[in-house]
Amino acid sequence: MKLEGEYTFDGPREQVWELVRDPDVLVTALPGAKSLEQVGENEYEGEMNLRVGPVAGVFAGRLVVSNEQPPQSCTLTVEGKGKQGFVDGTGHVNLEELEDNKTLMKYEGDVQVGGKLASVGQRLVDTASKSIIRQGLDTMNKALVARVEARETGEKVDFTPPSESEFAVSVAKDMAGEALSSTTLKWVVGAAIVIILILVLVLINQNGL
């Protein structure tokens, strides 16, 4: 399955880069994330705990960053495995500075899905992942804005990530047919793909599978 799009971040490129390269930020931004640890120079491993009603499961993901040309571009490779199946993906990300302190992210990737996700969720995966990426990046953008403000004012960062259910609800709304704005994304595609893992599972579970 091919994924491509753009997203505009409300902040300068360097700050976006920083924010996203910080696993602590990613973990708080991703509901259900138990951990996202750097295990190698460019390698992260994460665990998501997913609970929807009586169904709970752990999904283990590994993210590798390569071809880094900071703060411009890189390649991300993601492997995720869980009881619902697996996801393997590769994405290329490009950041461009825009005027008035904004950053344009362009991404394109290829995701392979297997197991229950593929056989029962296949129809949902396409729409779900686009929606998840958008929602995830919106969240990151809000975090970015809060950070930028805090730096300017010297105050503490004022950002509350959405709760697991809020996040899922907004993705579900997207799924129900809101127009997907292909807003430009930034560098969080790596995290976004991990978000894909979680939220596809959320949606799959919500659909009673």
Add this chain to the structure above:
Amino acid sequence: MEDLFNVSILCNGKMYERSIEPRLLLSDFLRHELDLTGTHVGCEHGVCGACTVLVDGLPVRSCLMFAVQASGHEVTTVEGLGEPDNLHPIQEAFWEAHGLQCGFCTPGFLMTLIPFLKENPKPTREDIRTAISGNICRCTGYQHIIDAVQLAAQKMSKP
């Protein structure tokens, strides 16, 4: 081990009290707890209709319902319709019209049709097709089933 729930279910006129896990499906409860194996499981995802039973008189996919949800309610399964030597008119009609072959989907059809015939005592073939469009039969091609339902309607309209 999850906590057990106490349930009281009136099934085919008999009251059953049991302690069960909340995640136990109604279909599994009927088949394995109550030993009423007439209700069959074809898909466990609510598409085939083989597991259809009546809950408070309305047709329900018992594979999509938890047994705890049926507590305090009345359930009717195919065993509540008739016996081999005392068949319900709809069962007689299916027999006479050859409305079954392997018989696996049949209880689900019968339970779907009981409320349907109550509301539609004189259905046309088209009405019947639509009424059973939520039940899959892989053996009969549906034609003799529709014949059976027309015959059942006739039998049931006699005073």
Add this chain to the structure above:
Amino acid sequence: MTKKYLGKPITRNEDPQLLTGQALFVDDVDLPDMLHAAFLRSDYAHAHLKSIDISAALEKPGVVAVYTADSMGDDWAPGPPLVSPPPTVKDVVFNSRRQVPLVKDKIRHVGEAIAVVIAENRYIAEDAAEDILVDLEPLEAVVDLEAALKPDCILIHDDLESNLAAQLVQNKGDYQAAREKADLIIKKHFVIERGAAAAMENRGIVADWDVKSQHLTVWDTTQAPIPIRNGLAARYGLSERQVRVIAPFIGGAFGPKMMMFYPEELVIPWAAIKLGRPVKWIEDRRENFYATTQERIQIHEAEIALTSEGRVLGISDQFLHDTGAYDPYGLTIPLNTQSHLLGVYDIPNFTSEIKVVFTNKVISTPVRGAGRPQGVYAIERLLDMAAKELGMDKVEIRKLNFIPPDAFPYEQNYIDQAFAPLIFDSGNYLPAIEKAAELIGYEQFLKVDQPRYRSEGRHVGIGIVAFPETTGVGPYEGARITIEPSGKVSVATGVGTQGQGHFTTFAQIVADQVGVNPRDVNLVTGDTAEFHWGTGTFASRGAVVAANAIHASAKAVRKKILEHASKHLGAPEGELEIEDGQVRVADIPRMSISLGELAELANPLRGAVEPGTEPGLEATAYFGPQYGATAFGVHSMILEVDVETMTVDILRYVVVEDCGTVLNPLILEGQIHGGISMGIGNSYYEKLVYDDNGQLLNASLADYLIPMATEMPYIEIEHQETPSPLNPLGSKGVGEAGAIPVPALFAQALENALSDYDLEIRETPLSPNRLYELLTSKG
């Protein structure tokens, strides 16, 4: 002796039990101390299995055991081959690779069983299965048939040189010479996609090893209990007497339940023996899409050579057949395809090459039709295309080429799936097509109705196709009939029953011979303790082979009845008649004795049984046909297409079928209706979709679309009876007939409805989406 019951639409003996939910299916078996199994199945289509960690699963409360390939030790072995390569054809390539109980080193299709958890209940077993950690190295999946045969393609079976599972060429006459003489040659590429049987009951096994009596009882949703019993006994070092396999009521089968020695059939009995407790495994629907076999793809390069008058000189067809990850069924399906590539036509020249290809998909084994629909699709489509080129009517071109009625038995001069020369025993095609054309109003439709529909802007089309069906293959079946002291008759035969009404049709045969009411005939099928010689229910053979065995056995019992009664009543056998359970002297009704009394007398407490005779009124007989009888039929339909939604509405459907002597018309019609519903599924709704990674994308009934009542037309059936000379009853099989011609018929009718689009259909199934694509690519 009159046929009082045979041929009559008698209602079925088995229905009261089935209608009241009192019939025993495998999942209804409940034994004390029973454990439940759940399998861990692969998410990957092709991978090296590196290690399995079952420790977490074992710790779960309620889990009794977790087994992998290593646990089975020396008992681990692939399933036995189910068919051998054809011995009579030279230059055959045949690489037999069969399925394994649990994966040892390589995963070859999504859903392949890696481990099994045995627990106190199914819920716990499934939870624990998810805790098993599997370390594997994914490999590129082989999905496309043509790519699979390329020299650089990754191998599915590493000990082979390629992914070619089998290869076979068959010839009749000289196709090349015929081709040179032809006025018209048409060559086409046809694709027939994968489909599932999707019976309403998923598979299941309960195995019970009684340590004290050293006896294994297995309930199995199988079409072949006797071979399963024999195979299990051989595999686990038991005497056949120590193993009993019971196929109780089965919720539909359609072929895949004839597949033998599924991994679960190898593992569950083994686990029961090891644990000394009964073990039950019931497949769920999603598993069914991975763990139960499917059928096809086939890709054909087919060619027809004709004269300008429309006479077919020859057919050539080179085709690929997708067998999936293993090939336990060898060449059976493609040989069936070859047997049907010449249809019901007198075609003197033929060449066909089969290549069976391994892919990383679920194993392909016969599903209703078992290769016949593919052969019929090719020939009927080619004839339609030839008719169009030559400006001939589609019925006329068929009539011109029919095998004439005096040419039977018609030798095709190549071999069939039973490795015997393919011979059509009997047939009478012309009246069948004329009757079908008359019933549907073929002429009227083309001349009057269709132009009128067109003027209304409606796209309504007609189709008519003819087809043979090879049925009734051997080797043999048997039956034992016993008159009991109660006067009731008890019958046992080896074939199983999955809804075909054996309990009734067989009872009718017995009732006629033995002079009782069919309701007083109690039949047991599919229990190896009751009867243990035979093969199974498949290939439309029950009504031929088993029925004739029952007929032979019933005649033998009748003979004994008359012998005993003659002695007892002091009257010659010729003057006796049996009716309503009484043997009496014709014209002197008071000289009579009931069958029950006679049975008692035949089993003396004192005195002796004379040498050369047997006690009781019982007989066992067998029947094996010389070769399979060929049934045939003509199907015709009128359908309407909505060119905006691409939905199809079948307005009329007519069948003229000929399966020889009809045993029970009610049951016969049911079989045809059901076959047609599967045929319609295979024409417009049912397709198993695999992606490039070998992932099955529609493994649920929500996405694999089975026809519902709203997709089915009203089917009108007309019978014709051309009895088979190959068996005393004159019967032929009909179980698959409904499914065989439908894809070809659908294609023809659709093209006819959409003739203003100049559409050519060369694939099946279509779908609203696909039809839209085909129409819009025309512009």
